[in-house]
Amino acid sequence: MMGDGMMDDSAPITADEIVVAYGDACATLTPRIKETLRNVNSGGVVEVRTDDPSAREGVPAWARLTGNPLVDVVEDDDQHTRFFIRKK
Amino acid sequence: MATILVNCAHGKEDPERATLPFVVANVAASADQEAIVFLTVEGVRLATKGYADGVRKEGFQPVQEVIQSFVASGGQIWACAACTKPRGIGDDDLIEGARIVTAANLVECLASGATAINVA
Numbered sequence: 001m002m003g004d005g006m007m008d009d010s011a012p013i014t015a016d017e018i019v020v021a022y023g024d025a026c027a028t029l030t031p032r033i034k035e036t037l038r039n040v041n042s043g044g045v046v047e048v049r050t051d052d053p054s055a056r057e058g059v060p061a062w063a064r065l066t067g068n069p070l071v072d073v074v075e076d077d078d079q080h081t082r083f084f085i086r087k088k
Numbered sequence: 089m090a091t092i093l094v095n096c097a098h099g100k101e102d103p104e105r106a107t108l109p110f111v112v113a114n115v116a117a118s119a120d121q122e123a124i125v126f127l128t129v130e131g132v133r134l135a136t137k138g139y140a141d142g143v144r145k146e147g148f149q150p151v152q153e154v155i156q157s158f159v160a161s162g163g164q165i166w167a168c169a170a171c172t173k174p175r176g177i178g179d180d181d182l183i184e185g186a187r188i189v190t191a192a193n194l195v196e197c198l199a200s201g202a203t204a205i206n207v208a
Contacts, residue, residue, distance in 0.1 A: 027111040028149060030118040031157045065119040 013072050013084045015047035016040050022051045029055055030062045033085065037068065040087045045071065048083040059083050091122040091202035093194075098208070099130040103145040105208040106134060110154040112207050117161035124202070125158070126194060128168045135167040135186035136177055159185030166193070 019036050021029055029050060036046050048059065056075070063070040063085060072084040094116075096109035109125055116123040133139045140152040148154075159165070165186035167177070172188050179188060198204060 026115060027154070028157075030115050031161060034118040034120075034161060035157075062115075062119050065121065067120075 013045055013047075015084065016044040017046045019046060019048045021048055024050065025052050026054060026058050029058065033059070033062065034066075037085070037087050042087050044087050046085050046087070048085065050081055050083070051079045053079050053081075055083070056081055059085075089121055091124065091197065091200070092116045093124045093126050093197060093202045093204045095126050095128060095204065095206050096131040096134065096208070097127075097129040099133040099139070100143050101130060103143050103151065104148065106131065106140075106143060107145050107148045107151045107154060108208040110134075110151060110158055111148070112205070113163055114154055114158040114161065117158055117163040122202075123158070123161075123163045124166055124197070125163065126166045126168065126189075126204075128171050132167045132171045132175060132177060135165050135172075135183060136181045137183050140183075155183070155185075159183075168194075 017036050017040055019032055021032055024032060029052065033046065033048055040046055060070055067088045069086045070083060071086050074082040076082065092113065094109040094113045096106065098105035113123040113125045127135055134151065140155055143152065144150040163185065166189045167186055169188050169190045
């Protein structure tokens with residue numbers, strides 16, 4: 001699935017950090033993403049794994065607000081999603 | 089960057105209403121927006137050391153953890169001076185990231201374009 005503001009990149013994406021955020025919802029997910037991005041250099045990629053379906057709305061909005069491009073989204077099933085965010 | 093000001097008027101007597109404004113403001117701070125929680129009435133006690141310990145609504149993060157995350161993300165906590173004074177709360181009582189402000193500070197913030205919301 002490609003959301004608003006995403007960049008199409010056919011090359012495989014390698015994550016510099018992985019956030020396993022199972023159980024996190026909107027209240028805690030984006031603060032965790034922001035915290036993890038602090039550990040990554042500009043241009044680095046954070047992979048966020050979530051089981052919260054509402055993250056499919058929330059994470060792209062967060063990416064648009066912060067200007068950190070969402071470079072890929074993989075929907076593994078109805079609930080599980082992996083977001084790949086590149087640090088601006 | 090927008091400035092988003094969220095009012096919180098509740099403390100231990102209503103943990104959900106004490107928590108939710110910080111949840112919303114924390115998401116705003118995490119999204120690189122200027123985020124302020126404006127505490128009034130019993131909510132001003134949340135700005136004091138130790139008060140938030142143990143305050144938790146089932147299904148939510150403990151409010152103390154949300155406050156810590158909020159402050160770490162650059163969020164500001166403003167405690168209404170008109171509400172802190174009758175409760176005997178002074179600057180020395182405040183947690184990191186909190187300060188006592190007057191109605192004039194609030195009005196200045198809003199007049200400068202801040203968006204105020206009430207979520208609980």
